[in-house]
Amino acid sequence: MISNLALSVPKNSATEARRRDFSSSGLAGLLNKPLRPHLFFNTERLGPDVSLFTLFQMKLTIIGSGYVGLTTGACFAEVGHEVMCVDNDAKKIETLLRGEIPIYEPGLADLVTQNVAAGRLSFTTSTEKGVDHGDVVFIAVPTPPNPDGSVDLKFIEKVAREIAPCLKSYKVVVDKSTVPVKTGEKVAETIQRYAPEAEFDVVSNPEFLREGSAVADLMKPDRIVFGSNSDRASALMKKVYEPFVAPLLVTDINSAELIKHAANSFLALKISYINAISEICEASNADVELVAEGIGMDSRIGRSFLNAGLGYGGSCFPKDIAAFVAISDQLGVPFDLLKEVQKINRRQLDRFIERIREKLWVLGEKKIAVWGLTFKPNTDDLRCSVAVELVERLVAEGAEVTAYDPKGMGRIGELAVGSKIHLASSPEAAAKGAEALVIATEWPEFAHVDFRAVRDSMLAPMMFDGRNLLDPDTMRRHGFDYHGIGRGI
Ligand code: UGA
Numbered sequence: 001m002i003s004n005l006a007l008s009v010p011k012n013s014a015t016e017a018r019r020r021d022f023s024s025s026g027l028a029g030l031l032n033k034p035l036r037p038h039l040f041f042n043t044e045r046l047g048p049d050v051s052l053f054t055l056f057q058m059k060l061t062i063i064g065s066g067y068v069g070l071t072t073g074a075c076f077a078e079v080g081h082e083v084m085c086v087d088n089d090a091k092k093i094e095t096l097l098r099g100e101i102p103i104y105e106p107g108l109a110d111l112v113t114q115n116v117a118a119g120r121l122s123f124t125t126s127t128e129k130g131v132d133h134g135d136v137v138f139i140a141v142p143t144p145p146n147p148d149g150s151v152d153l154k155f156i157e158k159v160a161r162e163i164a165p166c167l168k169s170y171k172v173v174v175d176k177s178t179v180p181v182k183t184g185e186k187v188a189e190t191i192q193r194y195a196p197e198a199e200f201d202v203v204s205n206p207e208f209l210r211e212g213s214a215v216a217d218l219m220k221p222d223r224i225v226f227g228s229n230s231d232r233a234s235a236l237m238k239k240v241y242e243p244f245v246a247p248l249l250v251t252d253i254n255s256a257e258l259i260k261h262a263a264n265s266f267l268a269l270k271i272s273y274i275n276a277i278s279e280i281c282e283a284s285n286a287d288v289e290l291v292a293e294g295i296g297m298d299s300r301i302g303r304s305f306l307n308a309g310l311g312y313g314g315s316c317f318p319k320d321i322a323a324f325v326a327i328s329d330q331l332g333v334p335f336d337l338l339k340e341v342q343k344i345n346r347r348q349l350d351r352f353i354e355r356i357r358e359k360l361w362v363l364g365e366k367k368i369a370v371w372g373l374t375f376k377p378n379t380d381d382l383r384c385s386v387a388v389e390l391v392e393r394l395v396a397e398g399a400e401v402t403a404y405d406p407k408g409m410g411r412i413g414e415l416a417v418g419s420k421i422h423l424a425s426s427p428e429a430a431a432k433g434a435e436a437l438v439i440a441t442e443w444p445e446f447a448h449v450d451f452r453a454v455r456d457s458m459l460a461p462m463m464f465d466g467r468n469l470l471d472p473d474t475m476r477r478h479g480f481d482y483h484g485i486g487r488g489i
Pocket of ligand 1: 178264271375
């Protein structure tokens with residue numbers, strides 16, 4: 001069943017445009033609209049005296065105040081719901097209560113501060129208090145990978161156990177964490193086991209937030225999906241999402257769970273597809289950027305997620321693709337296509353390092369500047385960052401790496417490689433005296449440096465652009481020996 005929650009459904013204009021300048025965009029810029037919910041409605045359908053906040057307000061609880069939980073909680077509060085975020089990490093809750101945000105996500109800090117001040121967003125370490133508060137209880141806890149790629153669901157199971165005795169009236173328990181198909185059934189079984197009398201329904205409500213644009217993705221989503229086997233739960237879920245202008249797809253629980261894995265793996269497939277093409281471009285002296293442009297102009301294909309580079313990383317794609325492969329194997333339906341997607345992704349970094357090695361001959365003792373450490377721009381997240389893996393591998397071969405990242409340097413010290421590299425205060429400072437410059441993350445500001453000055457400050461002007469951020473001809477005119485991905489040899 002597909003329905004529209006509001007009267008108009010604007011097409012989400014967010015694109016993956018590589019050279020988009022994030023730096024000047026505040027939250028309003030990201031959304032291209034002011035923040036208040038009345039601007040998302042056709043207000044004519046409401047009487048003049050109706051308060052939108054009162055009309056749509058629901059009591060919601062989010063268990064797990066990490067990246068997804070906190071952003072979701074803040075956005076729900078922003079549209080008028082009364083939200084309580086729960087986390088068992090007392091330090092994190094203290095930080096949040098002090099008004100500090102433990103992660104960098106554009107627009108999130110303002111949203112949290114404003115909604116705490118307005119009394120719509122609160123934090124607690126008490127699951128009991130949280131469950132008491134909400135009519136709908138979202139589970140947004142981590143689902144880390146097991147060594148074999150399958151998902152470790154121990155945190156989900158623990159939350160199910162913990163909330164069971166707290167269910168004193170009817171509640172909708174919503175799984176927002178990314179989980180393998182059939183997890184909803186397990187959550188329901190678990191709650192039932194520990195609280196046989198409890199009145200509840202389980203719903204699956206996958207999130208489609210991208211780090212770096214999570215607030216915009218949540219406030220103005222392409223679609224909202226939830227899976228429910230109960231009319232009572234579905235009615236409440238529709239109310240939760242009523243303030244958001246977006247097409248709504250309601251499915252059964254298993255389909256909703258599959259939609260999340262299928263969506264992420266399809267996006268990863270697009271990336272690996274263009275990366276495989278990039279290898280063919282290198283072998284045939286063609287330009288992958290032009291090929292991506294040409295195929296992307298077909299509206300059936302689309303240009304987004306066709307940016308060739310060092311491959312996908314982050315806390316979602318590598319884990320989710322491995323999990324989808326594992327659950328498909330368990331279901332007796334091996335997903336070989338996805339195994340190839342993973343292989344291509346790994347090969348992309350191998351090929352890049354091989355290219356650097358080929359040009360520098362020996363990496364040992366070479367001074368290499370690396371621009372970018374985060375897994376993508378506009379985040380401080382280093383988890384499963386291909387840029388970090390690249391640095392680790394360069395260091396392992398004896399290279400002397402000096403890195404710069406606009407947001408990721410604060411966290412590099414938490415990783416073993418952090419103590420083995422130098423950190424610079426600017427991209428220009430990182431490049432000084434280097435024998436090669438590597439672009440590992442496509443932060444827009446890297447395109448706006450004084451390249452002549454950078455070239456003059458380097459020992460040898462060799463440039464390896466792992467994200468095709470820069471124009472090869474321009475860089476060659478500036479005197480660089482430029483090497484991109486899939487741009488001929
Ligand atoms: C991804 C999905 O895009 C979200 O829809 C989803 O909700 C989220 O995972 C999740 O499961 O929670 P995210 O991991 O934040 O979001 O980042 P993406 O923007 O998707 O990028 C993932 C990786 O792919 C990055 O390393 C990026 O550099 C790489 N990428 C992306 C490419 O190499 N080429 C592209 O064309 C696009």
